[in-house]
Amino acid sequence: MHELSIAMSIVEVAEEEAERRGVQIDAVHLRLGALSGVVKEALLSCYEMVCEGTLLQGSRLMVEEIPAVVFCSGCNAERALNSIQLFCCPECGTPCAEIVCGKELEVVALEIRECAPNVCMNNPV
């Protein structure tokens, strides 16, 4: 259950951007890989909790789930795994160790609104 630590890191990253740009953040877009070791549902509830009392209060966390994709040397192609319990090509059965994507845990975009002068920094919410 390290989703709380992860949620805190997400809020830190987003707050830093909000302060630097002087904007209000409505939503944080996150790419979350199937191999990231982070559970989406747990992360969403932690996020809400962590946001309270910060510049991110009331913002949404939009999670884009990224499937595990491997490179299959048998097919010479990228293949999405059916299950992360079996790293074999779903087409030809070749064991595949090379991960193309699925480890992502990154903030990729923010939905922002510019603040009116003199309002944002002193009274963000």
Added chain:
Amino acid sequence: MRTERMYEQPRLIEVRKNVLKQNDVVARSLRDRFRAAGVFVVSLVSSPGSGKTAFLERTLTLLRPKYRVAALVGDLATENDALRLARSQAPVKQITTGTLCHLEAAMVQSALEGWDLNQLDFLFLENVGNLVCPSSYDLGEDLRLVLISVTEGEDKPLKYPTIFHSADVAVVTKMDLAAAVEFNWEAAYGNIQAVRPGMAVLKLSAKSGEGMDEYLGYLAARLADLRQATTV
């Protein structure tokens, strides 16, 4: 309450920031320090009770006549593991994480304060017993071992595939109990290969000593490689 009128229409901006950037930055600086000091750093992850501490105590005891070794050991609470490991005569420090279920690079960094890494050949980092959370955090180590004991059942890799992807080598421990618990080596090995094709697997018993030579030989070879790479 938000004063909606004061804001313009929302728009989307791209940022691309790794969520664990802060940990990764510290881990990178640790790795640089380890490299400069020529110390080979090994971390251990496993579920609670799979024998990390017994394995580490044996490792430290066997390496100590030939190498300068030390360990940091992470637990939620108690100094018990550090006291056990201290029997090996090696320098050992406990990191108590409080409620945190994993070690982070910054904890390793502060635990190492005052240590002269130049005086070490091997440094071991024993993570909190947990097969989930430690997988996300780089600690700056050169080698991450994931331990599974024969008493845990053969399907641990299938239940926790992510940790097998964050580790470099799998170690099956408590092989002295394999017959008693009817451990199926082929099934366990097959499951490891299913979640991580090609992963190196060692089997050993810290208690009987079976398999320890091969493992220690592997560590010695890795240290030699490291020293050669840094002196070239």
